[in-house]
Every structure is written in C-alpha cells, then in structure tokens.
Amino acid sequence: MSKPIEIRNPRTGKYDYVIIPPPERLLVQQCNRLRRAQQNWFDLGLDGRIDVLLKWKDAILSNRDKLTEALVIDTGRLRESKLEIDWFLSGIDRWCRLGSKLLQDTEKGTSIPFINLQQTAVPYALVGVISPWNFPLLLSTIDTIPALLAGCAVIVKPSEITPRFMAPLMNAVSTVPKLRDILSFIEGNGKTGEILVDNVDLICFTGSIETGQQIAIAAAQRLIPAFLELAGKNPAIVLKSANIDLATSAILWGSVFNSGQSCFSIERIYVAEDILEEFYHKLVAKAYKLKLAYPTLNSGEIGPIITETQAAIINEHLLDAIEKGGIIHCGGEVEEKGGGWWCHPTVITEVNHDMKVMNEETFGPIMPIASFSTVESAIELANDSFYGLSAAVFSESRDEALKIARQIDAGAININDAGLTVMMHEAEKNAFKFSGLGSSRMGVSALTRFMRKKAFLIKTNSNYDPWWFNK
Numbered sequence: 001m002s003k004p005i006e007i008r009n010p011r012t013g014k015y016d017y018v019i020i021p022p023p024e025r026l027l028v029q030q031c032n033r034l035r036r037a038q039q040n041w042f043d044l045g046l047d048g049r050i051d052v053l054l055k056w057k058d059a060i061l062s063n064r065d066k067l068t069e070a071l072v073i074d075t076g077r078l079r080e081s082k083l084e085i086d087w088f089l090s091g092i093d094r095w096c097r098l099g100s101k102l103l104q105d106t107e108k109g110t111s112i113p114f115i116n117l118q119q120t121a122v123p124y125a126l127v128g129v130i131s132p133w134n135f136p137l138l139l140s141t142i143d144t145i146p147a148l149l150a151g152c153a154v155i156v157k158p159s160e161i162t163p164r165f166m167a168p169l170m171n172a173v174s175t176v177p178k179l180r181d182i183l184s185f186i187e188g189n190g191k192t193g194e195i196l197v198d199n200v201d202l203i204c205f206t207g208s209i210e211t212g213q214q215i216a217i218a219a220a221q222r223l224i225p226a227f228l229e230l231a232g233k234n235p236a237i238v239l240k241s242a243n244i245d246l247a248t249s250a251i252l253w254g255s256v257f258n259s260g261q262s263c264f265s266i267e268r269i270y271v272a273e274d275i276l277e278e279f280y281h282k283l284v285a286k287a288y289k290l291k292l293a294y295p296t297l298n299s300g301e302i303g304p305i306i307t308e309t310q311a312a313i314i315n316e317h318l319l320d321a322i323e324k325g326g327i328i329h330c331g332g333e334v335e336e337k338g339g340g341w342w343c344h345p346t347v348i349t350e351v352n353h354d355m356k357v358m359n360e361e362t363f364g365p366i367m368p369i370a371s372f373s374t375v376e377s378a379i380e381l382a383n384d385s386f387y388g389l390s391a392a393v394f395s396e397s398r399d400e401a402l403k404i405a406r407q408i409d410a411g412a413i414n415i416n417d418a419g420l421t422v423m424m425h426e427a428e429k430n431a432f433k434f435s436g437l438g439s440s441r442m443g444v445s446a447l448t449r450f451m452r453k454k455a456f457l458i459k460t461n462s463n464y465d466p467w468w469f470n471k
C-alpha cells in the first residue's frame with residue numbers, strides 16, 4: 001500500500017484532500033493493459049477516434065459544473081478555471097479538425113521506375129503525460145488529445161499539488177467505453193512519475209527544468225523520445241515608437257494572468273529610455289486597479305499563489321531585488337490571508353541582471369522594468385538568459401518588431417501582444433535553450449510527433465534488378 005499524500009487547499013491553507021499513489025506493481029499492470037488495448041484503438045481509424053473524442057467532450061459538457069468546482073478548489077481561482085475548460089473543449093474540436101488532414105497513407109513512384117513507395121505512420125503504443133499545477137486541466141490534456149488522435153494509448157499523471165479535477169474528468173471518461181480502455185489519469189507524486197517514465201514508450205513532460213533534466217536522463221537510458229516543455233523568463237521589449245497604452249495593457253495581462261503562474265508570463269520588461277517614465281506610470285496606474293480575488297472568488301482578478309513554495313520564491317526574489325537597489329512602485333511581498341498566499345501586481349524599477357527577479361523564473365505577478373538606449377542593447381538584454389520559451393515586442397512598425405523578433409532566442413514571439421500561445425495553438429514552435437526539448441506541441445507537429453514514419457518499398461514488376469548478383 002502506498003503512503004497517502006495530503007493536499008493543501010490554496011485559499012484556506014487547510015489539508016482537505018488525500019490522494020493515494022498506485023503501488024508500482026499496479027501501475028506497471030495498468031501500463032501493460034493500456035498498451036494491449038492500443039491496437040484496437042488505432043484500428044478504429046481516425047474517424048472512429050474522432051467520434052470517441054467528441055463523445056468525451058459531450059460527457060464533459062454535461063459534467064462541466066463538477067469539473068469547474070474541482071478545478072477552482074485545486075487552484076483557488078475562478079476566471080482562469082472557466083477559461084481552462086473552454087480552451088480544453090475547443091482544443092478537442094481543433095485537433096479533430098486538424099487530424100482529418102493528416103495521417104493518410106500515400107503511394108507514389110520513386111526515382112527507380114519499377115519501385116513504388118508507400119508511406120505510412122505508426123503511433124507509439126503508450127504515451128505518458130506528466131503535468132504541473134499551474135494549469136492542471138489544460139496541461140494534462142494538451143498533449144493527451146493529439147496523442148489519442150494519432151492512435152496512441154495515454155496514461156496521465158497530473159501534479160500532486162492540484163489533483164481534485166481528475167475525479168470529474170475520469171467520470172466523463174468512464175461513460176465512453178472505448179476511451180476508458182486506452183486513457184487513464186493516475187494520482188501520484190514524483191516517485192509515481194519516475195515509474196511512469198520507466199513504463200511508457202514516449203514521454204511528454206511539462207514542468208520545471210530540474211525535473212525535465214531527470215526525465216531526459218531516464219528517457220535516454222530507455223531510448224524513448226521525451227518532449228519537454230519547461231520554465232520561461234520571457235522578455236518584453238517596448239520600443240520608443242510603441243503605443244504605450246496598448247503595451248501597458250498587454251504586458252499587464254501577460255504578466256499577471258493566473259497571478260503570473262504561467263510559463264508564458266512576461267517576467268522581464270525592457271523599455272526604451274525616452275518613454276520609461278510614461279510607461280511605468282501608466283503600468284502602475286493600471287496595476288493598482290486590479291484587485292485580489294479575496295475574500296471571495298469574485299472579489300477581484302488576482303487569485304492566490306497556489307503553492308507555499310512558490311510564495312517563498314516570489315518573496316526571495318523581491319527581497320533580493322530590494323537589497324540590490326530595486327524600487328517597488330506598487331504591490332510588494334506575498335502575504336498570508338485566511339490561510340492562502342496572495343500577491344498584488346508588483347512593478348519594480350532600477351533592476352539589473354544580477355537580481356534573481358531578472359535571471360530566475362519568479363512565477364508571480366511581478367513586473368520588473370529596465371530601460372535600454374539602443375535596439376541592439378535591448379536584444380542583448382532579452383537574450384541574456386538561460387531560458388528561451390517566448391517573448392514580446394511592441395513597436396508601431398510591424399517590420400521593425402519582426403526584425404527584432406527574428407534576433408530573439410525564443411520559440412514564440414508576440415508582436416504588440418503577450419501570452420497568445422495559451423489560447424492560439426496553431427503556431428508551430430519549439431522551446432529554445434533550457435526551456436525545453438523536442439518537437440512542437442502545437443500546430444500539425446502536435447499530432448505527427450506521436451507517430452513513427454514507416455516505408456513500404458514495393459517492386460512493381462518481376463524483372464531482375466540490375467544491381468542483383470547475376471547468378
């Protein structure tokens with residue numbers, strides 16, 4: 001019997017939920033059962049699989065209130081939980097539409113006139129998905145849906161910090177028999193994740209760099225593919241010509257949405273020195289208008305910091321910045337209210353790259369602003385980082401912004417906006433540097449990365465080949 005894990009409620013601080021990770025033997029059995037069922041799932045064909053996924057969507061729609069309720073307790077926030085469910089449901093439709101354009105066998109002639117080539121693609125049998133706590137539903141399903149469409153069986157281990165949403169989600173799965181056979185969500189912690197990596201044929205991981213590196217090593221030892229989506233420290237560059245009103249609104253949203261607990265959050269802001277003062281005055285004025293969603297879910301826009309560890313990291317970064325000369329204009333330290341941890345949108349100036357708030361992921365509603373004198377130095381500052389997930393450039397000139405965007409080492413660059421990748425999944429993009437590894441989880445690659453290409457080289461006549469031994 002595994003040891004139960006008590007789960008903290010982010011609004012009350014009380015440990016009011018318990019999960020019990022499956023013992024290793026049962027988890028291995030479950031992986032084997034899913035793998036055995038996979039061939040039948042693949043044999044259903046793309047249309048058959050789309051049909052099953054749409055039934056899952058219907059089951060979730062009729063279970064939506066329970067799913068929302070559980071997700072809200074997991075994360076302590078309402079607005080983002082509703083959006084997560086919308087994005088998840090629209091994701092099913094989008095991938096189903098994309099799937100119909102793909103995965104078709106083809107046969108054609110080759111450079112050798114009597115040899116034809118038939119191409120097909122074979123899914124990995126069992127895909128493992130391990131996900132973090134900041135968007136529990138979205139990030140445990142973003143890889144799951146395309147893997148299922150590609151014809152894989154999938155086992156998902158969401159974060160032990162936010163596990164409550166799994167029960168209503170699995171209830172919906174259990175009403176769709178063909179899905180129940182090839183999709184499981186399991187409770188558990190890092191140890192459960194390790195066992196999972198040892199028993200799947202491909203692993204999709206979203207989470208911290210440290211865990212991603214451990215998973216990369218474990219996957220390398222088994223020679224299975226690992227798709228890693230890791231941390232970010234995303235810069236925004238605001239050029240002199242930028243529309244300051246638009247830039248401050250977009251950057252505010254991009255920095256404090258989900259209380260800054262988003263991999264795509266803007267965490268470093270570089271502003272042309274001529275407009276610095278106007279920019280931060282406007283940003284501070286807008287930040288002041290945002291309220292904490294405390295004491296009730298509807299009291300404001302900013303939900304709690306979900307984990308105590310993250311609250312401590314945010315405070316450590318703020319104190320480090322203050323000690324080294326940073327000036328806070330609004331917001332400030334994370335504070336305890338009713339057992340939860342809360343942080344007002346915080347604007348800091350006089351920051352530099354020796355500060356943690358500029359060189360480590362903060363994952364809070366913190367907006368550090370530095371100025372630059374030349375475009376070249378802005379690009380240099382943006383690239384002076386281990387991370388390369390996403391970025392933003394604000395300029396009146398689309399061409400100027402794109403020219404700068406091309407020089408930034410990151411996979412997704414928003415022009416005159418921020419955080420678009422959370423809701424717009426058509427973009428093909430890779431994580432650069434320490435922010436990840438592997439094929440794009442968006443666009444057409446979201447599906448094709450779950451399949452291995454297979455070729456049939458077909459001789460079309462009965463002649464002797466000129467290169468055979470003439471015996």
Ligand code: NAD
Pocket residue numbers: 130131132133134135139157158159160188189190191192193194197206207208209210211212214215229230231232262263361389431435436
């Ligand atoms: P984490 O690495 O601590 O945990 C993530 C998951 O890995 C959890 O389910 C955990 O149980 C599991 N895990 C822990 N140790 C493991 C091991 N040795 N083997 C297998 N599984 C293991 O990350 P977190 O704190 O939950 O998530 C926050 C991080 O995720 C942030 O750094 C954030 O930037 C990143 N993130 C990235 C993206 C992206 O798309 N790039 C999206 C969201 C979050």
